[in-house]
Amino acid sequence: MKVVDTELLVIGGGVAGAYAALTARTFGADVVLACKTPLTGGSTRWAQGGIAAPAGPGDEAAHGEDTLRAGRGLCEPETVARFVAEARAHVETLRDLGVAFSPIHTLEGGHSCPRIRHTGDATGHAISEALARALEATQGAGLRLLEGAFASNLRLHAGQVVGADLITPQGPVHVRAGAVLLATGGFGQLFPVTTAPPEGTGDGLALAYRAGAALRDLEFVQFHPTAVVIGGKAHLVTEAARGEGGVLRNAHGERFMTRYDPQLELAPRDTVARAIAAEISRTGRVDLDLRHLGEAFVHARFPTVSQTLAGLGLNMGRDLIAVQPAVHYTMGGVQTDTYGRTTIPGLYAAGEVASSGLHGANRLASNSLSEGLVFGARAAREALAVGSLPLHDGEAVPAPGADTAGLPALRARVAGAAGLLRSGAGLRAVLDAQPLPASPTLSRAALEAANLELLAGLLIRAALSREESRGGHARQDFPCEAPQAVHTVQTYEGTVATLTAVPVRQSVLRFSA
Template identity: 40%
Template structure:
């Protein structure tokens, strides 16, 4: 048993690092599977942070946009916490050294993205907000005396006592290829998303929903796992992961056009290119399937300013031999963000004693069926701060005799084999992506279970398979179309919104059949 930690945070993206920093002066240990600042989705976030800091904006307007985008499933209390905390979150990040873009008078330079009624996206160095925030948080975390950073540690499972309370983690030290148990009084999951389960994604391939899986095995409720947001404008250049063409481009006036140069979004929604993401994604897919193609044309809106205004997108285009100043960019939908997750309350509690969740792995209630653009970074900051405030002075005692489920030790402590992961990603892209049906979902689940029975199943593959099946089972249960979830066999939207909730028994055994 490794040295106990009072509070253990799993994951070192924006959610995990910010939570750790705000816990000061309480000691906290942060575990990360890769070197600090590498491998996660946080640094790839291009759009920025949504917050009502403009002179013509208010938290009430931000609240209304958030509620509207979520297609009936946003929790009003959670949305109110989010939007009210926005301005303070931006100011706190600025104090930590995040170089937000500013106008000549010192005010924040704001952009607009889909479904926002005001310019309220705070950017940093153009399209590099996530990277800029991560650099500031990594620097602060390395300098913080209360934070112990343990890199290249992969968490496989949670340790549970006989009453089902979490008391630590089962992990693998990559450098030594050794399993170990780390005791803790409180665990905060900040493990990110699951886009890597799909063949086409804007996320790192390593983002395979492992945090979702280990929480489900511990008995946490997983809410609305079927709601996977597909970004409509990933660059269609054959790269894996697919580079993202940020929505801020359309906020700046770029247009979606077909191969003939005809702008098509007004055919699909009154808001045109700034329609909600689920609408835009399905429109792009429809144009591609019809053979007309889909391209993002920023020649007039951005033009010569592209290298300075959107350096990340410009670099990706140039690497693929495209000059976006003179040529429209080919785009396609790609798995981008998970709106579902481990169900939490407003302070991150999951319902499993000793376990909290923050960031993309959590379902706080702010995203509903369709995340409002750039609310995700804000959620990580606002709710990470709330968790830290709640835990800073808490009286925590780690339970005795917490142990990992016995079935975990039958699996090799390794990542998913490349071949098996490739089969899984293809099955999810074919059966559980933008457009779904009972038949397609059944095929995906069949593949998942076949892979689970294979001799080469590892602990990494096991967790990926659990996360994938949670998505597919949630999609089967939701016999309607709502937000990012579209069933071609159930295209209608039910009048009364409802949540999908899935829970195991907390024994650590396989999830098996979903109710």
Template identity: 45%
Template structure:
């Protein structure tokens, strides 16, 4: 059996290793180099190691609470019950998680977790260590890897998906496969401010939409609260606040407690909105104060952040540093069942590209790497067991139909004005799209802003020429996902989790 895995983060590498070990012919296609993507940028860690007084049930409760009532309890149960085995597997494959002097795993705590249950590596370099170890395991196993392979489209087979159309070295190449596992990540490049790398242009989700697969929950975009507001966006891990850092305004006031009793450790959407509102009110970024942790502790626990902040002229052991929210993680994506199968036979998905149901309206910190490992393994098992099956436990029926898009011809109804009502619309550019999405489909959304965004994106798509270059294909993907995201946000009129509706537009720049 031939299995094509697209993407080489934790979900894709885990799926490829499991499928290879089951005896199948596996090829990994990756847009950049092996191990690229969002995984190596992950700082916080992997949730799922339970100490005294903690349990999978408590982890599940925290996940469901963060998801604002929209998480799938069955998917959450899979995540927490299989997490320990996947973390043990990472260790066996060579991931060097940080340990205490007695050899036990060091456990950290992040926002909205009720206990310290997060393992990390290199202090704040967890994702980089995971990418290194899994990439080495793939190389050692002799799995075929095609680097610089851009996913253009999914090929139709006799039943469902039968392979891939790729852009490799400037040429279009068709590769048949018995099963395709998409692990291409999210679409952070939809927004002007993002923690995601430049390649996060939603290629897998867009290809799935064009092929007719169901996608859902695209309106639920998580904005990380704390990105260094100086120079190129650089994430300041939530673990910093878990260790005791505070958020203060220009008067030194810990304003997050005005929004939530957990203050800086409230769910990410609450903290991000609090920061955005306070920054708009005072006309400058808020600050993260980690000075109480001291220079030695900061350097030991967060060596990467310590180095980068100092390179940018900040001594965060002595001064509070400016921070701002930025688009970080997409809770929605390709609708899958608990085994990673999409609504199309032959197509599976795992990681950020998939809507497994784990995250609901808001992702709990450090559940993303865990989800990639757990559902990457399950997708590989399903692909090797029954590659021509589609989701058996409801598929799109498992989600609120307001946020479901099936194929490129169905978009949830919104209040969009017609194109000729937009007025002086800017010509399309990626930067213009990103700014439009940031202002109108970002942290704080209004009817007016969403209507303008939908109409403008619709006009841009109507005017777009057929893509030729890789950049053209990326832009087309971003426009397609932007249209679906804005439409889904317009259709969900209530505020829930990361999706927040306001009566009037508040600029977040």
């Protein structure tokens, strides 16, 4: 096995991982950036609507309050304060790197004012390309980029993460690192209908859990309200389409959001998604109507979505677009503090893989890209400040493999029990299902299948323990919010798994740098 030494190993090349690697390089650190896809793969590239940050120096409080409101009492106030204080400066850094944001900010659901920066409806693509260019410019000068590299396991020494083993196209690689930063994204591929990319198999969460790190709030899965689903594949229609004035209508042509929320189509995502599901159940169909905005405007404002829908035989500016909710984002993840520190020394996490406390029970639209910037940078700085030297080989954390043939059935079970509406009986039935057979080989596909199976059990247990409805988690048998907001925290040590409820910290929120 090839051995590589580095100060910081970053696993994942989306906005959080790429920006963390760039931040580390500004301090002169030696960095290895490992991505299991090409550098511009992952969820970041497909983000359409935009990136949220305070619109100006006086908007921090309002942005923070919007974030807290959407999070339904489960946000960590200190995390929100740090985020709104720092997000705008990082977005300006993207502009310096060549991201051509529109001078006009737009509005999205849950926001009290237009503060979304965008490049039409391909903002994630523009950010991904800009970060890739910046990384490629520094490659060889303290940065080693390993594309197509899959992290199979972490390595531990004296209770601290000291590296990882990678499966690469050139063979296995053992990276010895002063610190490891996970930026591997979420686990949307646990569900059959999702806007998540194929690589969204929860690898970072599984790596961290098996090493003993705490995972938090895995039951909170965000459904994007407006996806066009054809042949089981979900095609996202950006939230900005409703921000520009798009209207939701049921099969009777009725604008039904008037019955569900005073913010109408711009209510938080959990509210809109469940309203759409209810209207589909009641009337048979829900359409997104943009016809009143004018065909020329719609195609100019949303060229990417227009092109996608045209390939499906739909004209976004002329047709009613049948939409339905689809799994979009996983709000739970590896528990971190505001510096990206996990509960295991030497291990950091940022972006969708992390539960930073920013999103709570329901992520505010377009906060995810800016979260990756803020906490990717914070994690990189902290990891370098306390990095472990000398480097150690460590002990490999065992990684099982599972037969991929059982994944469709697993996904169907999870979707049926842990979708938009849940019940105790449905959740318990999933726990009684047969596990996936073990795989004779530890291929990437077999490891991904085992990661998804692990996360399925953790999600279901967390959802079963949360006997309330809050944000992205709705229990038919417990339809109200509990009086106290608590996190569900799951840890694993050897052969013992624990799940505990931890109250949200009730700190005073100060919106200052």
